[in-house]
Structure formats: C-alpha cells, structure tokens
Amino acid sequence: MSEPSAAAAVLADLRAEGHELDLLVRELPPAAWAKDTPAPGWTVAHQIAHLAWTDRAALLAVTDAEGFGAMVAEALAAPDSFVDDGADEGAVLPPAELLALWRTGRDSLDAALAAASPDTRFPWYGPPMKAASMASARLMETWAHGQDVADALGVRRVPTARLRHVARIGVRARDYAFAVRGLPAPTEEFRVELTFAEGDDVRLWAYGPPDARQRVTGPALDFCLLVTQRAHRADLGVRAAGPDADRWLDIAQAFAGPAGPGRAPGAAS
Structure with a gap:
C-alpha cells in the first residue's frame, strides 16, 4: 500500500x-x-x-x-x-x-x-x-x-479490526515503555502474535521475527487494553515467554508521556 x-x-x-x-x-x-x-x-x-x-x-x-x-x-x-x-x-x-x-x-x-x-x-x-x-x-x-x-x-463495545492500529502502536512503543521508566530497552526483538475474531473470520496479527526467542501471545483486544492501560495484566489473556517480554507486559504503554499507574487487578470491564 x-x-x-x-x-x-x-x-x-x-x-x-x-x-x-x-x-x-x-x-x-x-x-x-x-x-x-x-x-x-x-x-x-x-x-x-x-x-x-x-x-x-x-x-x-x-x-x-x-x-x-x-x-x-x-x-x-x-x-x-x-x-x-x-x-x-x-x-x-x-x-x-x-x-x-x-x-x-x-x-x-x-x-x-x-x-x-x-x-x-x-x-x-x-x-x-x-x-x-x-x-x-x-x-x-x-x-x-x-x-x-x-x-x-456499562456498555460493552464490539471490537473492530480498527484495533490493528492500536496493537501496532503498542508493539512499536515497546522500547519507549522501558525508556520512560529509565530502564534499558531489550536487545532482542520480540515475536508478538495476536488473534482477532470477527464472526467466523479469525485473523492472526503478527509482528517481529517468527523465530524470536521472546514472545507475546493473546487476543488482540486484551493486548490493546493492556498497552493503553485500560485493564490490568492479571485480568487479560496476554502471555509472555522470556524474561524481557514478561517485564514488558508489566510496563507496556502505547501513549506518549509519563508512565501511568494503570488499572488495579479486578477492575477490568
């Protein structure tokens, strides 16, 4: 395109x-x-x-x-x-x-x-x-x-494929999330695999090298809620393999500016 x-x-x-x-x-x-x-x-x-x-x-x-x-x-x-x-x-x-x-x-x-x-x-x-x-x-x-x-x-919104923009920003902002907290960015690339379902159409949104050792997987909606700090990691189905990827899920943010406090566990909609 x-x-x-x-x-x-x-x-x-x-x-x-x-x-x-x-x-x-x-x-x-x-x-x-x-x-x-x-x-x-x-x-x-x-x-x-x-x-x-x-x-x-x-x-x-x-x-x-x-x-x-x-x-x-x-x-x-x-x-x-x-x-x-x-x-x-x-x-x-x-x-x-x-x-x-x-x-x-x-x-x-x-x-x-x-x-x-x-x-x-x-x-x-x-x-x-x-x-x-x-x-x-x-x-x-x-x-x-x-x-x-x-x-x-009290409204539950239907996720749309527009979430791909949010997910992409969240992935690209990985190093920023570390930097804004004064932490060194990981030296390895991550593999991020997110699933998005629209009716019977299930898609995989993938980022990073397929053979990366450190990986993040889960529903696209959950990942977007995580990187925008609209839900706590404990309430979401996003999983990490590798210590740096695991640390990232604790601090991920898709927005510019200071790190926010995020949401408390159990507060997810």
Whole structure:
C-alpha cells in the first residue's frame, strides 16, 4: 500500500472510531456526562474534553508548529497537571457545547491530515510523526478514552479490526515503555502474535521475527487494553515467554508521556 493510500485508510478508520464514540454520548442526559469513569477524577465529560484538547494539539502540530511549540512549553511548565488541566477546562462546559467543540476539532484535524504531505513529519509530545502515524495515534486515544466512557456507562463495545492500529502502536512503543521508566530497552526483538475474531473470520496479527526467542501471545483486544492501560495484566489473556517480554507486559504503554499507574487487578470491564 502506498503512503498516501495508507494515510487515507487510517483517516477513514479514525473517522469511524470517532463516530462510534459520538453515537455513545450524543443522546446522553446531562447527569450521565457527570458519571465517573475508571480514570480517577475523570467523568465522561473529562474524557470527551481530553479528546477535544488533544485533537486541538494535533491540529496545531500539523498546521502551526510555533503554536504547538508554545503548547509544549506549557506542558513542560506543569508536567504533572497539564493533561488534567486540559480535561478540566472542557469538562465544565455544557454537554452540548463540549460535544460541538469535539466534533469541530475532529473535522478540522481530519481535513488537515488529509491535506498534509504524506512525507512530512510533524512534532508531537513523543517522536515526530507523519500524517498516517498521527491519525493512528489519534485513533488509539479515541479508542482508549472511548473504553473509559463505555465502562462508565456499562456498555460493552464490539471490537473492530480498527484495533490493528492500536496493537501496532503498542508493539512499536515497546522500547519507549522501558525508556520512560529509565530502564534499558531489550536487545532482542520480540515475536508478538495476536488473534482477532470477527464472526467466523479469525485473523492472526503478527509482528517481529517468527523465530524470536521472546514472545507475546493473546487476543488482540486484551493486548490493546493492556498497552493503553485500560485493564490490568492479571485480568487479560496476554502471555509472555522470556524474561524481557514478561517485564514488558508489566510496563507496556502505547501513549506518549509519563508512565501511568494503570488499572488495579479486578477492575477490568
């Protein structure tokens, strides 16, 4: 698949992921927006506000590098609170206004990514990314925060093949997960084999050399819940062979920024 086609495909998946979450919240009464989610201190409104805030950050990264640099400077000045501050700012808005803000931001980012040169790398809080990678990262965040919303509302979502974007980021972020904790990255490549079922169609998503000594296996959904820290390893069917692979499953994260505390055992949806 050529680079422009790859970008168009992931943008289509990003739109679909946003639409699915939009359907989940668009008819909610005001009281439901105030429901607590599994993220301590964050309501449903906080989750949507965070997505609106990070979409705005991504739009700046793509269209205004100087403006994004100023946003990064603000983050560096308050590294422990800038994410919560951004969510708090939007969460106080009336639900209809917050929903409109998120939708406008999604549309603006979609247009900017669609118009971007496929070879240009844009700044981010982690390594710079091309448009296709930026779209994948936004999809990962939309899916992860959508999981928090679904958990708060008691909704069980049907996994889709869009999870392949989340899984790929989780695999590629292996060394980052070690680095962000001040740990040396493993010197060996891992083999990661994930199963995804859609009706009777069962697929294998595989990464890394087939003969790697250290391996990770399990359902794709469980792996995605693990690397986005939406469920504890003990509650998931992901397994490791090899000491470094085993250590990775304890610290895996697909998102940029400081290591989060993750979820406690037994808290899985």
